[in-house]
Amino acid sequence: MHMAEQRSELLQGTLELLVLRVLSLEPMHGWGIGERIALLSEEVFRVNQGSLYPALQRMRSRGWVRAEWRRTENNRRARYYSLTSMGERQLAEAVSEWKRTSGAVDRVLTAALSGA
Amino acid sequence: MSRMNGWGVRLRALLGRSREEVEMDEEMRFHLDMEERKLVAQGRSPEEARREARIRFGGVERMKERTRDARGTRGVEDLARDLAYGARTLRRSPSFTVTAVVTLSLGIGAVAAAFSLVDGVLLRPLPYGEPDRLVEIRELGESRRFFPSFPNFVDWRERSRSFSGMVAVQPLGAMPILDAGDPVRLPVVMVSRDFLSTLGVPPFLGRDMTHEENAPGAPPVALVSHAFWTSRLGAERDLDRASFTAFGSGYRVVGVLPAGFRLLYDADVYIAAERWPGTVRSAHAYRVVGRLVPGLSVEAADQEMDAVTARMHQEYGGETNAETAELRPLDDVLLGNQRRPLGILMAAAGLVLLVACTNVAGTLLARGSTRGREMAVRTSLGAKRGRLVRQLLTESVLLAAVAGAAGAALAWLAVEAAVRAGSSSLPRLETVALDGRVLVACAGVALGTAFLFGLYPALRLTRSGAAEALRSGGRGGTGRRGRAWDLLIGAEVALAVVLLVGAGLLLRSLSSIVSLDAGWRAEGVLQMSLTVPNGTFQSADEAMAYVRRVRDEIASTPGVEVVGMGTFGPLDAGTYTAPARDPVTGRDIGGYAGWRLVDGSYFEALSVSLERGRTFQEGEADVAVVNEALARRLWSGEDPIGRYVRSNFDPEGVQRRVVGVVAVARDWRVDAGEQMEMFVPWWERLDQIHAMRYLARTEGEAADLIGPVRERVRALNDRIPVEFATMEGEMASSMADRRFVASILAAFAAGGLILALVGIAGVVSYTVAQRRREIGIRLALGARSARVRSEIRREVLRPTVAGVAAGLAGAMLLSGFVEALLYEGVGARDPNTLVGVTVLFLGAALLASDLPARRTAAVDPAGVLREE
Numbered sequence: 001m002h003m004a005e006q007r008s009e010l011l012q013g014t015l016e017l018l019v020l021r022v023l024s025l026e027p028m029h030g031w032g033i034g035e036r037i038a039l040l041s042e043e044v045f046r047v048n049q050g051s052l053y054p055a056l057q058r059m060r061s062r063g064w065v066r067a068e069w070r071r072t073e074n075n076r077r078a079r080y081y082s083l084t085s086m087g088e089r090q091l092a093e094a095v096s097e098w099k100r101t102s103g104a105v106d107r108v109l110t111a112a113l114s115g116a
Numbered sequence: 117m118s119r120m121n122g123w124g125v126r127l128r129a130l131l132g133r134s135r136e137e138v139e140m141d142e143e144m145r146f147h148l149d150m151e152e153r154k155l156v157a158q159g160r161s162p163e164e165a166r167r168e169a170r171i172r173f174g175g176v177e178r179m180k181e182r183t184r185d186a187r188g189t190r191g192v193e194d195l196a197r198d199l200a201y202g203a204r205t206l207r208r209s210p211s212f213t214v215t216a217v218v219t220l221s222l223g224i225g226a227v228a229a230a231f232s233l234v235d236g237v238l239l240r241p242l243p244y245g246e247p248d249r250l251v252e253i254r255e256l257g258e259s260r261r262f263f264p265s266f267p268n269f270v271d272w273r274e275r276s277r278s279f280s281g282m283v284a285v286q287p288l289g290a291m292p293i294l295d296a297g298d299p300v301r302l303p304v305v306m307v308s309r310d311f312l313s314t315l316g317v318p319p320f321l322g323r324d325m326t327h328e329e330n331a332p333g334a335p336p337v338a339l340v341s342h343a344f345w346t347s348r349l350g351a352e353r354d355l356d357r358a359s360f361t362a363f364g365s366g367y368r369v370v371g372v373l374p375a376g377f378r379l380l381y382d383a384d385v386y387i388a389a390e391r392w393p394g395t396v397r398s399a400h401a402y403r404v405v406g407r408l409v410p411g412l413s414v415e416a417a418d419q420e421m422d423a424v425t426a427r428m429h430q431e432y433g434g435e436t437n438a439e440t441a442e443l444r445p446l447d448d449v450l451l452g453n454q455r456r457p458l459g460i461l462m463a464a465a466g467l468v469l470l471v472a473c474t475n476v477a478g479t480l481l482a483r484g485s486t487r488g489r490e491m492a493v494r495t496s497l498g499a500k501r502g503r504l505v506r507q508l509l510t511e512s513v514l515l516a517a518v519a520g521a522a523g524a525a526l527a528w529l530a531v532e533a534a535v536r537a538g539s540s541s542l543p544r545l546e547t548v549a550l551d552g553r554v555l556v557a558c559a560g561v562a563l564g565t566a567f568l569f570g571l572y573p574a575l576r577l578t579r580s581g582a583a584e585a586l587r588s589g590g591r592g593g594t595g596r597r598g599r600a601w602d603l604l605i606g607a608e609v610a611l612a613v614v615l616l617v618g619a620g621l622l623l624r625s626l627s628s629i630v631s632l633d634a635g636w637r638a639e640g641v642l643q644m645s646l647t648v649p650n651g652t653f654q655s656a657d658e659a660m661a662y663v664r665r666v667r668d669e670i671a672s673t674p675g676v677e678v679v680g681m682g683t684f685g686p687l688d689a690g691t692y693t694a695p696a697r698d699p700v701t702g703r704d705i706g707g708y709a710g711w712r713l714v715d716g717s718y719f720e721a722l723s724v725s726l727e728r729g730r731t732f733q734e735g736e737a738d739v740a741v742v743n744e745a746l747a748r749r750l751w752s753g754e755d756p757i758g759r760y761v762r763s764n765f766d767p768e769g770v771q772r773r774v775v776g777v778v779a780v781a782r783d784w785r786v787d788a789g790e791q792m793e794m795f796v797p798w799w800e801r802l803d804q805i806h807a808m809r810y811l812a813r814t815e816g817e818a819a820d821l822i823g824p825v826r827e828r829v830r831a832l833n834d835r836i837p838v839e840f841a842t843m844e845g846e847m848a849s850s851m852a853d854r855r856f857v858a859s860i861l862a863a864f865a866a867g868g869l870i871l872a873l874v875g876i877a878g879v880v881s882y883t884v885a886q887r888r889r890e891i892g893i894r895l896a897l898g899a900r901s902a903r904v905r906s907e908i909r910r911e912v913l914r915p916t917v918a919g920v921a922a923g924l925a926g927a928m929l930l931s932g933f934v935e936a937l938l939y940e941g942v943g944a945r946d947p948n949t950l951v952g953v954t955v956l957f958l959g960a961a962l963l964a965s966d967l968p969a970r971r972t973a974a975v976d977p978a979g980v981l982r983e984e
Contacts, residue, residue, distance in 0.1 A: 049173055053140075079146075
């Protein structure tokens, strides 16, 4: 695993997108979600817990995720989050929105580079 | 799993916090643990791992806040949490909580009680339909204000366009009512047409008198009060069977008025004024009330009535002295002169509340040193200042809420007692009660109070400098109290002093009225009032003989020293007055003189001293006795005996020879100032006599005479009602309203004084506790405990003295408000009162600070040193 030189700040909406994605793979507790995001992003994103838990709470309030207490493999109590059906729909929408915006940003950048 | 769950629930319950909080904490702990383990797995030592995990985690408090924010139910949860936390904090220091609650409840209770008085007497609308449209109308002429006469009233009613209805009312006083229960004297009032409809009051039973019934020559009918109907007519619902006898005729009752109804006068019987309409245009004997047409202002109506009256003055010339009219809203007439005293009461209650708040604020600050540390810790953990302030305020609100409930209970007790004690002293007092409006106001006051005493300490305790408290170890050090506290003490003292001065002035004024030499003495004098019903006697001679026999019977009652008679007693407001006339030319000399029908022993019965000459002899005619004021006015300096006086009440040309001069300057209202009086033998003017008052003087208690006298008089004729009153009792009720206000104000002032003294004592005792170290060291070094004690006291008394000075200054500034209530002998800056209050307060403060200061002796120097 290589450590990134810079840590990038995650926008709130983007963080939620990533969390939804991670949870779509499997239900997970808060710490695990952070680790998973770090892993999948190859250490570009190190999620700040100060942002993660409030974000999870927001998504709970909106009904995108649900939480329940379960036992880990080490038999410890932890709060596991999982996607609801509304959350799945939200994930799909957020992904297509992301593709749209990032595609547009790409085009602007490449157009500038080559149009000169 | 379920067992762990069970423990979790119990744990949560123990901690008393909400489930969400607990779960959040557990989640955080899990996260930290996992992070620790990861770091250990990467090669850190366990301690390093733990530290780094925490650092990486960041601000716990802030994150929790943000999570709570995200939850969106923040507001309610926060409130619930603050309340629970606040309740716990208060429970932990019961002595503070109890003291604060008691203090605040005194203040809030005072305000609630005063407000219910103000509300019941002043603010609640009068019990008529649309009462703000009712005005009283009076005649204005010759720079004087008069009650209108009946003919003028009729003209007004006919000619004015400004009123949808107008009624005239004349009180006849207590008249004998027969054949409805035992013979009794009851107040009777004459009323004109459309009485109830103009006032907008529906009858309780039956109807108003019709126009036919309220006209000359109509058969006698009457309306009666609710009390009369229940007690004397047996609550008879079939009014065809309700009747009574008065003025020699049988009266049929056609309507019953609602309970508690009154217009300007208390009355039990209302009869038709227009059966015998007054015909003299200058007889100022009626009260007129009109209902303005909708949309018309009082000013516009006043202007129109001025024009109407001016035209009447032209038409009727010398018959009427009314030139213009004066309109006054009815609520102002009835309640106007209660506004000032009740306003003062309200202000005084507010002052008591302020004293209480200052007291509690000071105590909160005192507790602040321990709370300060707690606040500093929480601030450093990331809690926002606003949150902490809000939490502290929640505590204050809790305190105030409990105090508000206690205060409402206190106020209820106070109001009950006041209503029972003083029902004659203020108008509508009997309807005062602690009702919904007052309770709502009470709650509002409690809330405001919480902010008043809680905000300042909350802000101070959460100041950024509070972190210092952490570092310095907060053991109290030298415990300099700081200016804030001196300010609070000074403010408390100043407020209490203002209250004391106000109460002191009123009490002095009251006592000077009571001890005023009115020229006559009420002690031991019994007043018996008697009215002969029409038709009892066949001739005037028979009536006179009866009246004299009654006097003889009373005179022969054991214990009676002297009996005097008169148509009016010394406290009666309804004496006749006529312009004082020059005896030679007959011209008015300005001012009005009272004209009283009395017998020769009247003066002796009231212990009025005879300055010159003698009193009447039985049967004498064309004589008069005058008082000094009149003698001075007519014949300043010269001997009045043998001179002649005239009066409007005597037929033209009649002159009376002065045979005596008495020293009665103040007659019916004790503080009404000098009044010119002329006394005339009653047997000369039988036409003017409706009732007779007998004044019997005894050496002992006047009340003891009532039984024996009543027996003897009723033995003569038991169909003639009589009434008894002691002159002392009458004197007391004539001052009842002043006494009422003064005693309530005195109670408030006492409350304020006690609270301020408690505050001072508290400060001293706290100072001693805070400066234990310093005191201990000084004592160990050989200082005398008395010196240390007096030094501490002096420190506390400094702001007290400043407070007294500020209070005196404030009292003098505000003196203008109280001035109107004071009797002329006592000025608003009365030096006696100011000095007295100062001495009283400083003395009490010295005492209050003495006891706690003695605790310096209890400081064990060795113990303190060992703590070092």
